[in-house]
Amino acid sequence: MDIFIARQGIYDCEEKVVAYELLYRNSTINSFNSEIEDELATYQVIENINSFGIDNLTNNKIGFVNFPEKLINKNIATLLPKDKVVIEILENVNPTExxxxxxxNLKKQGYSLALDDVENEEDIKKFVNLVDFVKVDFLLSTKEARIKIAELCKKHNIKMLAEKIENLEALNEAKELGFRYFQGYYYSKPSIFLSKDIKIKNSSIFLILAELIKEDSNFEKIENMIKRDVALTYKFFKFINSSYFNFIEKISSIKEAIMLIGKEELMKWLSVLSVIELSSNGNDEHTSNTVIRAKFCERIAELIEYEKKEDAFLVGLFSNLHLMMDKDLKNLLKDLPINNNIKEALLGEESILRNILDLVLAYEKVEEDKIKKLCNIIGVDEGKLWDLYFYSLDWSKKIAH
Structure with a gap:
């Protein structure tokens, strides 16, 4: 399925782009759909940031992301890396306790905050000791109000960003008032990014959430539930590759990643996915066959006592990822925190993992000569392949229910 996101440049006094605001879009129409609720729009932006990669969207600059009141109170912002984003507090957020x-709490964790669409100084007063930026709407605010806003911000060392700058007159006024950051059609309109994504089973998400809610959550069970969905596994690895987690070592298994990030962050991320429209023209039968293939690879690795059977599973699971997403496989793998042995096998380099995958692919196509040759290379009794395949088929049926 197609996914969309837009960005609009934020400029400094030298007319250099220093940041981008990341905006919700659901088509190539370059305007916000007012029928979309703020919460859903932000959920979708967060997920699409994960899909595209924030550095790809912002050219390694800062991204400003809108947050409505409900999501501030759900602490969803921690799904984004604190050194890569500014959390924008929407204009209709009430400064409740x-x-x-x-x-x-976000400030203590190192996040920067911005107050969006400010029209007068009263909008700022209850947030004055919290925000790093104030974004002043130059279309809706009056000149007198902007003077008072500038005085208040200077007094409290708050950075001022003039938004909806549409002509040179407004820009010159903003500069005279001491604004140092600018955004609007005078500089650029939002530009839309388009990409492909893959379908996730909603049932997978809700089953995992149900298990996570338990006090004695079974992480092996959660790992198996993630593993049965190719799209969910791919998105999970993309999610943990976020600089927010800052893992030094490559992840060796899904279970290890779950333990490292913790239940709370995993639940937040799954909650984001659960409220997004997860519909596409994906082929469920094709996805199911890929899961069988992954388990088949893992069983062969077990049989030959390969030390990292999890690697064999991921090689099988991601073997058709490029076809499912209609993207170059090398670029897809670049963003996943999996070890080089898995990546090299998927890219066709000679190795035991690649031989296991090739054997499974040959078995699927009933290529008898190739099966015999690869069994000899790997050291597998050809007569045991049917049992391994039947086990994988049975396993995939059981975890689907």
Missing amino acids: EVIKNLN
Whole structure:
């Protein structure tokens, strides 16, 4: 399925792009769909940031992301890397005790905050000790209001960003008032990014969430539930590759990654996925066959006592990823925190993992000569392949229910 996101440049006094605001889009129409709820729009932006990669979207600059009140209170912002984003507090957010507490927690964790669409100084006062940026709407605010806003921001050392700058007159006024950052059609309109994504089974997400809610969550069970869905596994690895987690070592298994990031962050991420429209023209039968292939690879690795059977599973699971997403495989693998042995096998380099995958592919196509040759190379009794395949088929049926 197609996914969309837009970005609009934020400029400094030297007219250099220093950041981008990342905006919701659901088509190539370059405008916000006002029928979409703020919460759903932000959920979709967060997931699409994960799909595209934030550095790809921002050219390694900072990304500004809108957050409505409900998501501030759900602490969803921690799914984004604190050194890569500014959390924009939407203009309709009420400065309740809960909101202020949660914004304070984000500040303590190192996040920068911006107050969006400010029209007068009263909009700022209850957030004045929290925000790093104030974004002033130059279309809706009056000149007198902007003077008072500038005085208040200077007093509290808050950076000022003039938004909806549409002509030179507005830009010159902003500069005279001490604004140092600018955004609007005078500089550029939002530009849309288009990419492909793959379908996730909603049932997978809800079953995992149900297990995570338990006090004695079974991480092996959760790992198996993630493993049965190719799209979910791929997205999970993309998610943990976020610089927010900053893992030094490559991840060796899904279970290890779950333990490292913790239940709370995993639940937040799955909650984001659960509210997004997860519909596409994906082929469920094709996906199911890929899961069988992955388990078949893992069983062969077990039989020959290969030390990392998890690697064999991932090689099988990701073997058709490029076809499912209609993208170059090398570029897809670049963003996944999996070890080089898996990547090299998927790219066709000679190795035991590649031989296992080739054997499974040959078995699927009933290529008898190739099966015999690869069994000899790997050291597998050809007569045992049917049992291994039947086990994998049975396993895939059981975990689907």
